[in-house]
Amino acid sequence: MHDLTPSLQDLLDRFRTGQRVALARAISLVENERPGFQAFLHHVLVQGLRAERVGLTGPPGAGKSSLVAALSAGWRARGDEVGVVAVDPTSPFSGGALLGDRIRMNDLATDPGMFIRSMATRGSLGGLAATTREVLDLMDGFGFPRLLVETVGVGQTELEITGAADTVVVVLVPESGDGIQAMKAGLMEIADIFVINKADRPGADRLLKEVRAAIHLRGRGGGGLPSDAGHHGVDLSSVAAKDGPGKEPRRWEPPEGWQIPVLKTVAHAGEGLDELRDALAAHRTHLVESGELEARRRARTEVRIRDVVERELRRRAWADPQARATLDAGPGRVLDGRDTPYSVAGEIVDGLLGAATGEGA
Numbered sequence: 001m002h003d004l005t006p007s008l009q010d011l012l013d014r015f016r017t018g019q020r021v022a023l024a025r026a027i028s029l030v031e032n033e034r035p036g037f038q039a040f041l042h043h044v045l046v047q048g049l050r051a052e053r054v055g056l057t058g059p060p061g062a063g064k065s066s067l068v069a070a071l072s073a074g075w076r077a078r079g080d081e082v083g084v085v086a087v088d089p090t091s092p093f094s095g096g097a098l099l100g101d102r103i104r105m106n107d108l109a110t111d112p113g114m115f116i117r118s119m120a121t122r123g124s125l126g127g128l129a130a131t132t133r134e135v136l137d138l139m140d141g142f143g144f145p146r147l148l149v150e151t152v153g154v155g156q157t158e159l160e161i162t163g164a165a166d167t168v169v170v171v172l173v174p175e176s177g178d179g180i181q182a183m184k185a186g187l188m189e190i191a192d193i194f195v196i197n198k199a200d201r202p203g204a205d206r207l208l209k210e211v212r213a214a215i216h217l218r219g220r221g222g223g224g225l226p227s228d229a230g231h232h233g234v235d236l237s238s239v240a241a242k243d244g245p246g247k248e249p250r251r252w253e254p255p256e257g258w259q260i261p262v263l264k265t266v267a268h269a270g271e272g273l274d275e276l277r278d279a280l281a282a283h284r285t286h287l288v289e290s291g292e293l294e295a296r297r298r299a300r301t302e303v304r305i306r307d308v309v310e311r312e313l314r315r316r317a318w319a320d321p322q323a324r325a326t327l328d329a330g331p332g333r334v335l336d337g338r339d340t341p342y343s344v345a346g347e348i349v350d351g352l353l354g355a356a357t358g359e360g361a
Contacts, residue, residue, distance in 0.1 A: 002042045002043065003039065004039055004040065004043065005036055008029075008036045008039070008040055011025060011026060011029070011040070012040060012044075015141075018142070018143065023115065023138065023139070023142050024117075026044075026138050027117060027135050030134045030135060030138060031119070031131050044138060044141035045137060045141065047141055049137060049140040049141065050140065051136075051139070051144055051145055051146060052145065052147065052166060052284055053136060053149065053164065053165045053166045053167070054146070054147070054148050054165055054166070054167045054168075054169060054280060055151070055162075055168045056148065056150045056151075056169045057150070057151050057161050057171070057190075058170055058171035058173075059172070062172060062173050062197055062198075063171065063173065063197040063198055063267050063268075064150045064171050064197075065086070066197070066268055067171060067195065067265065067273075068084055068086070068148050070267045070268075070270060070273050071148065071273065071276065071277065072084065072108055073108065074274075074277060075146055075277075076113050076114065079113075080113075080145060080146055081115075081143070081144050081145060081146070082113065082115075082144065082146045082147075082148065083114075083116075083117075083144035083147045083148070084114070084115070084117070084147075084149075085117050085132060085136060085139070085148070085149045086116065086118045086149075086151075087118075087119050087132055087149065087151040115139065115142075119131075119135065132149065132164055133163070133164050133304065136164060149161070149164055149165055161190065163300050166287060166293060166296060166297075167193065167283050167284065168192050169192070169193045169280075170191035170193070170194050171195045172195070172196050172197070172207060173196065173198045173201070174196065174199070174201045174206075174207050175201075191260060192258065192260065193280070194215075194260065194263065195262075195263050195264075195276060196211070196264045196265070197266070197267055199264035199265060199266055199272065200266050200269070200271075211262045212262050257286070257290060258286050258290075263275050317352055320352060320355070322355075323348045323351060323352060326348050327344075330344035
């Protein structure tokens with residue numbers, strides 16, 4: 001199952017020798033789910049993954065791209081290589097990344113120590129493209145010690161970022177202040193670090209106080225949030241139920257654990273970036289020393305296994321001629337009143353299971 005074709009073996013060899021063109025082609029292989037992409041990923045992943053993964057999310061216009069560029073430039077000045085995955089809404093016309101030009105990152109794009117990939121969500125409701133985690137795995141396996149993933153936050157649907165990054169940074173702007181209460185059900189609940197960017201604008205200090213007050217109330221069990229809620233207090237049971245059994249979000253950390261910082265930055269002027277880098281390093285230390293990093297990776301890996309199983313089952317289902325024939329005839333039978341979507345789906349599943357066990361022969 002994990003054998004590679006000669007062309008993919010050649011790609012893997014070039015990938016392992018650090019050729020950037022090979023990384024780009026490997027990402028395209030995975031994004032488009034071309035034949036052999038699972039086997040290629042298997043050979044990359046067996047080498048182990050080590051990168052520090054930071055996710056930046058927040059409402060449109062919060063300056064996340066500027067922050068990513070500024071953070072990356074600082075790390076590059078210290079000699080660290082950085083990989084960036086920028087996930088954007090999908091253009092309704094081209095199907096490509098709507099913000100794919102990312103003008104603020106253009107200066108970094110030619111840096112040999114940087115690799116930037118823009119991806120479209122292509123209809124995914126979780127704020128990430130379907131293959132974002134696998135692209136991060138490829139960059140990790142390629143050898144980048146730091147990975148940044150940036151995506152647009154839209155509330156409850158943004159919770160997928162917690163399954164892609166070790167540390168989640170929620171970026172707000174002073175104008176976000178009036179929406180803090182509404183955001184408690186989404187972005188406010190997934191942060192390891194809060195950043196108020198564009199803090200030179202009016203209202204930054206007020207927003208900083210509001211966010212700190214919201215964190216304080218959450219820590220005391222206030223704000224109507226149950227003690228057994230999800231990551232940093234949000235109850236994600238409904239989200240997990242939609243995604244299937246076992247897709248549990250990260251859990252609330254105890255009061256004696258990580259104290260969520262709220263920082264102010266002005267990315268375009270370079271203000272507050274040293275403090276943000278220090279906070280990221282401190283959170284990494286907390287994750288390692290508390291054992292939370294291993295716990296998060298274990299939970300993330302379980303979800304990945306389930307995702308791969310579901311994707312493979314879908315692929316095999318619609319590659320089966322009998323299943324396709326039943327699907328083609330199904331709508332007519334449903335509209336004629338002879339069947340329902342459930343009975344047709346049950347017939348397809350029973351047929352696949354029977355074929356798998358030999359009963360269908």
